[in-house]
Amino acid sequence: MKATVKITLKNGVLDPQGKAIAHALEALGFSGIGEVRQGKLIEIDLGETDRGKAEKAVEDMCRRLLANTVIENYDIELVDQ
């Protein structure tokens, strides 16, 4: 099973990198650029075949290491391989 974890900044947390990307896109001539937020994508191959157990384990990974829940949200997607 493969887990894809998407980590994004919480609403209300300033994202200066996202802002810099927005400015750079405008400088390249792209119009209509609104807010840009930057995040992280982490892919994990799991030996676990039970979906429930895998979800619980990845949830635990997110809380303990992958995300800083003070400033970040996480979203888990599991795909059978």
Add this chain to the structure above:
Amino acid sequence: MKANVIVFPGSNCDRDVAVALEQTTGTPPAMVWHGETSVPDCDLIVLPGGFSYGDYLRSGAMAAHVPVMRDVVKRARAGTPVLGICNGFQILIEAGLLPGALMRNASLRFICRDVHLRIERNDTAFARCYDRNSPIRVPIAHHDGNYFASEDVLDELEDRQRVAFRYCSNDGTVIDAANPNGSQRNIAGIYNETFTVLGLMPHPERLIDPALGGEDGVAMFRSLVETLH
């Protein structure tokens, strides 16, 4: 005073802080490698500055979970004083010993220069030799020092007077223009609930000798020696 300095792969201020400690205490600290499972009995634990694990994932996130940190957290919770400087502050936050987060500097730039700090309280083991009315000048050197916490946490830090230092102008006024990195409420360092754990972004260990450009960092190490003997 018996001090332990924890050394992670990528620490780069471990030697500076060891020199500062030896100069003030007369005894060199024990340097403890990150892979150890415990730290020797001591009066003080220091987490030095640097870029542990290349700042992978988030600054301090990897170091916070290495074997030796389990013992550091246990000892900190039992009351052993812990000082985290720069990357050490980031590690203390990631290990859950201090609240909040240290985000990318608002300017997105790595900032390496002297700043002025207002001493918020001088009745702790770390700051008793400082004068509350005279701001100190110490260097910062970081990319991720933008202190963030929810309004509730910030209010609690203020109510319990847990803010240790704030960025200020050279006359001690806390103003936006003196905030180098976008930190909320100009926070440069905070204490835990019992004032035994201090995390700060500036580097007091880098200004301990006139030959280095100043001595405003000395009082922190002298405070520790006077408190912990």
